[in-house]
Amino acid sequence: MHSIEHYRNEFVSYLEKKTNTKEPVNLYQPISYILGLGGKRLRPVLTLMTTEVFGAGFPKAMDAALAIEVFHNFSLVHDDIMDEAPLRRGKQTVHEKWDLNTGILSGDAMLIMAYQLFENYQSDIFFELAQLFSKTALEVCEGQQYDIDFESRNDVTLPEYLKMIEYKTAVLVGASMKMGGIVARASIYDQDGIYEFGKNLGIAFQLQDDYLDAFGDPRSFGKQVGGDIIENKKTILYLLALKLGSPELKRRLLDLYSIQPQNSLQKIDTVKEIFISTESAKETKLEIQKYTEKAFEVLDGLKISEDKKELLKNLGQGLMMREV
Secondary structure, eight states: OOOHHHHHHHHHHHHHHHOOOOSSHHHHHHHHHHHTSOOOOHHHHHHHHHHHHTTSOGGGGHHHHHHHHHHHHHHHHHHHHHHTOSEETTEEOHHHHSOHHHHHHHHHHHHHHHHHHGGGSOHHHHHHHHHHHHHHHHHHHHHHHHHHHHHTOSOOOHHHHHHHHIIIIIHHHHHHHHHHHHHTTOOHHHHHHHHHHHHHHHHHHHHHHHHHHHHSOHHHHSSOTTHHHHTTOOOHHHHHHHHHSOHHHHHHHHHHTTOOOSOHHHHHHHHHHHHHHTTHHHHHHHHHHHHHHHHHHHHHHSSSOHHHHHHHHHHHHHHHTOOO
C-alpha cells in the first residue's frame, strides 16, 4: 500500500498524459482547463487505494479513476452554470471564461469521455463499471434536482436533506471505492461493503463541509467562511436550529434567511450565534460522528487484513479531522 500523496501524484501524472487539446479547440480546451484546476482528487485516489486494498495493483484502476474524476468535473461545470457561479477553485468558471453554450457542450463531451474510459477494460469488468456508473450518475442528477427544489421550500426536513447529500455527494464516493473493488475482482460482498463504507464516509464528509463553512478557520478553509449563510442555503446547521430552537429563535432565523443584507458579516455572526445557542452546531458534530462510525462498522465485515482495515479507518478519521 502507498500513501495518499503517492496515489494522488501518480493519478495527476496520468491525467496530464491523457488530457490534450485537439480539434475543435473550443470544445476540448475548456475540458483541459477544468481538469487542470486541481482540487483534492479525493475520488480517484479512493479508487486507486481500494484496488490495492483488494489485492490488485493500482495502475489497473487508472482509467476507472480518471472516469470518476472526469464525471465529477463535468458535474461541476454544469453546477456552475446553474448557480451562475463566477469562480471555481479561485479561477473563472468554464462558462465565464468562454460562454454558456461552450460550458454546456464541453460538459456533455466530458460525460461521454468518462464512459469511453471503461472501454479499456475486459467485457465483464466494463459491464460492471458502466452499470454502476450509470446508476450513480443518475442519482447525482436526482440529488442536484433535490438541491434546486429545496431553494424554494421552507419546509425541508432533515431526512430529506440527508437524502439529498447522499445522492448529490456520497454515492459518488461510494462508487469510486466500489470501482476499485470491481477492477480488483473482489467478491460482490466486499464490493457492496466498500460501497457502503464510502457512502457513509461521503455523507459525513459533506456534513463536515457544512460545519466548516460556518465554523472553519478562514486561513485554512480556502474559501469565505459563512458562504452558505450568505446564500441562505438550508444546510444541516440551519435545519437543526429550526428543529431545536425556541419559537423566537426560529422566527429570527427564518427572517435572516429571507434577506440579503448589505452587512453580510453581521448576518453571519448572528446566524452562527443561533447555531451555537440552539446546539445545532453540537448536534451537527454528533451527526458527523454517527456517519463516520457507521462507515467504520462496515469495515469489520470486510474480508481484508486488519492492517488494511486500519488504513481505511485512518483515512476516514483524517477526512473528518480536516480543516479544509
